[in-house]
Amino acid sequence: MTDSLPTGERRQLAPPLIERGALGWMRRNLFSSWANGIITVVLVVFVGSILSSFLEWAVFTANVTAATGSECHGQGACWALIVEKYRLIFFGTFPYEQQWRPLVASITLLAMLVMTSDRRMWNWRLLVIWSVGSFITFLMMFGQIHIPLSLFLAIALLVGGVGMSLRKAIADAGEMNAYRTLAAIGLIGLALRIAGILPAWSLDIAPLSYVETGLWGGIPVTLILASYGLVFAFPYGILLALGRRSDLPLIRALCVGFIELIRGVPLISLLIMASVMLPLFLPSGVTFDKFLRAQVAIILFAGAYIAEVIRGGLQSLPKGQYEAAEALGFNYVQKTALIILPQALRVVIPPLINTFLGFFKDTSLVLIIGIFDFLNTANQALVDPNWAGFPAEIYMFAALIYFIFCYSVSRYSKHLEVELNRGTRH
Amino acid sequence: MRKVMMAATAGFVAVVLGTAGTAHAGKELDAIKARGQLLCGVGTGTAGFHLANTQGKWVGLNVDVCRAVSAAIFGDADKVKYVPLTAQQRFTALQSGEVDMLSNNTTWTLTRDTALGFDFTGVTYYDGQGFMVPKKLGVKSAKELNGATVCVAPGTTTELNLADYFRANKMTFKPVVIEKVDEIRAAFFSGRCDVYTTDASSLAATRAANVPAPLTVEDFVILPEIISKEPLGPVVRHGDSQFADIVRWALFAMVEAEEYGITSKNVDEMLKSDNPTIKRILGTTPGMGKALGVADNWVYQIIKQVGNYGESFDRNVGPGSPLKIARGQNALWTQGGLQYAPPIR
CATH class of the missing domain: 3.40.190.10 (Periplasmic binding protein-like II)
Known part of the structure; x- marks a missing residue:
C-alpha cells in the first residue's frame, strides 16, 4: 500500500479542463442542456447580426467630416452633424464667442456635485463648496452679479436665528452672544431697509458682459435646473415632512394639502401654470424671469416628492429616539436636527438619489415653455434645414450624454448604499 | 344749458387731448427705447422661419422682421432679445408684456385681432x-x-x-x-x-x-x-399705435424696397438716385421717418442690415435655402403675388 495517501492530507486534483475557467462558465451558464444550447446559439446570432449592422452604420460607413448635410446622405451615421453642432447642443444660444463661460460654469457645477458626493464633505464644508461654486457658476453665466444689502442682512438673520435655537444650552455664553448679535443686526437692518431708512446699496461684481437667462441653453441649464431644484427642494422637503408629522393641526393640514396638491398634478401642468397663468395674475409690465419661474416650479414639485421620501425615513425611527432626546432636555429644533434627522436621512439617501435622477431627466419638460435645456438645444440642431434628416444621430448623442450622467449617479448611489449600511450590517 | 355746453366742450377737449396724448406718448415705444432692446417673441424652432443656427444665433424670415423693427427704431438690427415661445405661451406672453411683439407664424384671424386685444400689422408669409x-x-x-x-x-x-x-x-x-x-x-x-x-x-x-x-x-x-388661407404676420398689443405703425411699416418698407429694386447690395448707390420715390423711401428726401417717429434713414438701415423682402425670403425659405419654397402667393403684386405695400409718401 505504498501509493496510499498520507492521512490528514488529500491531494487536490484540478477539475477537468471543461469545467474550468471561461469554458466551464460557458458550459454551466450557456450550454447546460440541449435546449439552452440552442437558445444561446440563436440569441448570439441574432444579437450579432443587429450589432454588426449597427456598427456598420455607426462606425464603418459613418461620416464625420462632411461640410453639409447633403454630403452625408446615402451613407452611414452622419456624426459630422454632431461635430458641426456640438456647441449649439451643449450651450444653446449663449453668445458664441463667450461660450467658454458656460463651459466653466458646467465644469464648476459638476465639480460641486462630485465633491458633494464625498461623505467626508458632509458638514460645514458643503456650505463652503456650494457658496463658492454657486458664485462662480452664476458669475460665469450672468457675467455680472449684484448682491443687494438686504441679502447680507437676511443671511445674518438666518445664521443668527438658526445658531440661537440649535446651540441653545450647548454653546458657551460668548458664542450665544455672537448669534444674538448677528440676528439682531439682520433683523434691525432689514426693518430699516424695508422702512426705507437704509439706502438700496448693493455689491456689484461685473468683470464680464451681462448675459440674460433667455440666452442660456444646453447642459448648464439642465444642470442648474436639476441641481438647484434639488438643493432648494431638499430643506423645503424636510420642513414639509416635519410639518406633516407636526402636532399642530393647522401646519399639518397646510403641509398635507400642499403635498397632495402638488403630487396630484403633473410637472408639465405646474410649468404651464408658472409660465402662462402666473403672468396674467401679475400687473401689466411686471414680469418674473421665465427661467426663475421654471426653477421655482421645479423646486415646489421636487419638494413635495422629497417630503414624502423623508417622511418614510422619519417613520422608520423608533419612538424611543424621540423620547430619549426629550429626556435629555433638548428643545424641538435640537431634537430634530441632532437626533432625528441624521438617522432618518441616512435611511432615505438611496431613494433621494433616485428622485434626483428622475428630476435630472424631468427638467427636459421645460422645453414646452420655451426654455432651451439640453434636449431642446439638440432639437434645434435637428431642425436646421442644412443638416436635415438625421434625427437618429442627434437623439443617440443626447441619449448618450444623459446616460453618462445618470449611470454615474446610479453607480454612486450603489456605492453609497454599501458604505452607509456598513454600520448596520450583521 | 351753458353749463352742459361747457361740460361737453371740456369733455371733448379732454378726449381729444387724451387721444392725442396716447397717439404721441407711445408708451410701449418709450419703454423699448429706454430698455435699448426690442423683445421679440419667436417660435421654438421651425426651419426657415425662426431657428437658432450653429452659432446659436436666431435666423429666419420671422427673425428678419424683428431685426427690421429694431433697425427702424435703433438704427441697429441687432438690438433684439429673442424670446422663444410655444404655441400655448405666445398670446399670454404678449398680453403680459413679456414680449413687445410676436413674429412667429401666427395666423391672422378676426378673433385674435379683436377679442384677444391684439393688432396684426401685416402679412410676412401667405401660407395655406x-x-x-x-x-x-x-x-x-x-x-x-x-x-x-x-x-x-x-x-x-x-x-x-x-x-x-x-x-x-x-x-x-x-x-x-x-x-x-x-x-x-x-x-x-x-x-x-x-x-x-x-x-x-x-x-x-x-x-x-x-x-x-x-x-x-x-x-x-x-x-x-x-x-x-393662412396669413402669417407680426402681432402687437392694443395700446400703442405708434409702435404698431413702426412694426407695420418696417415690413412694408422691405416689400416696397424690393418693388423699387433696392437691395442690401445696391442701397448705398441708391442713395444717389434721382427717382423721387426712392429718395423718399431712403430718406434722402426727409420727412417719412419723422412722421413715423424714427430716424429719417430708417429704411436705409433696414435694407442695409436686413435686406429687402425678396432677399430675406430667398435667403431663409426660398431658392437660396434648403427649403426651396417657390414665391407663389408671396411674390410681389407686380409679379402676380399678394405682397403689396402701400406707398411710402
Whole structure:
C-alpha cells in the first residue's frame, strides 16, 4: 500500500479542463442542456447580426467630416452633424464667442456635485463648496452679479436665528452672544431697509458682459435646473415632512394639502401654470424671469416628492429616539436636527438619489415653455434645414450624454448604499 | 344749458387731448427705447422661419422682421432679445408684456385681432394648405388626385378643407388619419399614402428635413394648388399705435424696397438716385421717418442690415435655402403675388 495517501492530507486534483475557467462558465451558464444550447446559439446570432449592422452604420460607413448635410446622405451615421453642432447642443444660444463661460460654469457645477458626493464633505464644508461654486457658476453665466444689502442682512438673520435655537444650552455664553448679535443686526437692518431708512446699496461684481437667462441653453441649464431644484427642494422637503408629522393641526393640514396638491398634478401642468397663468395674475409690465419661474416650479414639485421620501425615513425611527432626546432636555429644533434627522436621512439617501435622477431627466419638460435645456438645444440642431434628416444621430448623442450622467449617479448611489449600511450590517 | 355746453366742450377737449396724448406718448415705444432692446417673441424652432443656427444665433424670415423693427427704431438690427415661445405661451406672453411683439407664424384671424386685444400689422408669409406627392406618381396638379390615399392629421381644419376641396372638384379620396406628426411623415415616406396634406410651409420643411436616407428632396413635389388661407404676420398689443405703425411699416418698407429694386447690395448707390420715390423711401428726401417717429434713414438701415423682402425670403425659405419654397402667393403684386405695400409718401 505504498501509493496510499498520507492521512490528514488529500491531494487536490484540478477539475477537468471543461469545467474550468471561461469554458466551464460557458458550459454551466450557456450550454447546460440541449435546449439552452440552442437558445444561446440563436440569441448570439441574432444579437450579432443587429450589432454588426449597427456598427456598420455607426462606425464603418459613418461620416464625420462632411461640410453639409447633403454630403452625408446615402451613407452611414452622419456624426459630422454632431461635430458641426456640438456647441449649439451643449450651450444653446449663449453668445458664441463667450461660450467658454458656460463651459466653466458646467465644469464648476459638476465639480460641486462630485465633491458633494464625498461623505467626508458632509458638514460645514458643503456650505463652503456650494457658496463658492454657486458664485462662480452664476458669475460665469450672468457675467455680472449684484448682491443687494438686504441679502447680507437676511443671511445674518438666518445664521443668527438658526445658531440661537440649535446651540441653545450647548454653546458657551460668548458664542450665544455672537448669534444674538448677528440676528439682531439682520433683523434691525432689514426693518430699516424695508422702512426705507437704509439706502438700496448693493455689491456689484461685473468683470464680464451681462448675459440674460433667455440666452442660456444646453447642459448648464439642465444642470442648474436639476441641481438647484434639488438643493432648494431638499430643506423645503424636510420642513414639509416635519410639518406633516407636526402636532399642530393647522401646519399639518397646510403641509398635507400642499403635498397632495402638488403630487396630484403633473410637472408639465405646474410649468404651464408658472409660465402662462402666473403672468396674467401679475400687473401689466411686471414680469418674473421665465427661467426663475421654471426653477421655482421645479423646486415646489421636487419638494413635495422629497417630503414624502423623508417622511418614510422619519417613520422608520423608533419612538424611543424621540423620547430619549426629550429626556435629555433638548428643545424641538435640537431634537430634530441632532437626533432625528441624521438617522432618518441616512435611511432615505438611496431613494433621494433616485428622485434626483428622475428630476435630472424631468427638467427636459421645460422645453414646452420655451426654455432651451439640453434636449431642446439638440432639437434645434435637428431642425436646421442644412443638416436635415438625421434625427437618429442627434437623439443617440443626447441619449448618450444623459446616460453618462445618470449611470454615474446610479453607480454612486450603489456605492453609497454599501458604505452607509456598513454600520448596520450583521 | 351753458353749463352742459361747457361740460361737453371740456369733455371733448379732454378726449381729444387724451387721444392725442396716447397717439404721441407711445408708451410701449418709450419703454423699448429706454430698455435699448426690442423683445421679440419667436417660435421654438421651425426651419426657415425662426431657428437658432450653429452659432446659436436666431435666423429666419420671422427673425428678419424683428431685426427690421429694431433697425427702424435703433438704427441697429441687432438690438433684439429673442424670446422663444410655444404655441400655448405666445398670446399670454404678449398680453403680459413679456414680449413687445410676436413674429412667429401666427395666423391672422378676426378673433385674435379683436377679442384677444391684439393688432396684426401685416402679412410676412401667405401660407395655406397644400399637397405633397412622390415625383414618381407623375402628378402635376391637385386636380389629378382623384381616388388618391391622403395622409392627414385628425380634428384640424386641414381635414375639413381637404374634404371640401375634393367634394368641390367632384373627386374621391381615401383618408389615412394619423394623430402624431412624426407618424404621418413616416407613413407618407414609407408609401402608405400617395399624398400628404398640411400647410405648404410645413410641407416644404418636412420635405427638406425629414426625407429618409435613400430618398432625397428631389423625389417629392409640392403641388401648386393652395386650398386654404393662412396669413402669417407680426402681432402687437392694443395700446400703442405708434409702435404698431413702426412694426407695420418696417415690413412694408422691405416689400416696397424690393418693388423699387433696392437691395442690401445696391442701397448705398441708391442713395444717389434721382427717382423721387426712392429718395423718399431712403430718406434722402426727409420727412417719412419723422412722421413715423424714427430716424429719417430708417429704411436705409433696414435694407442695409436686413435686406429687402425678396432677399430675406430667398435667403431663409426660398431658392437660396434648403427649403426651396417657390414665391407663389408671396411674390410681389407686380409679379402676380399678394405682397403689396402701400406707398411710402
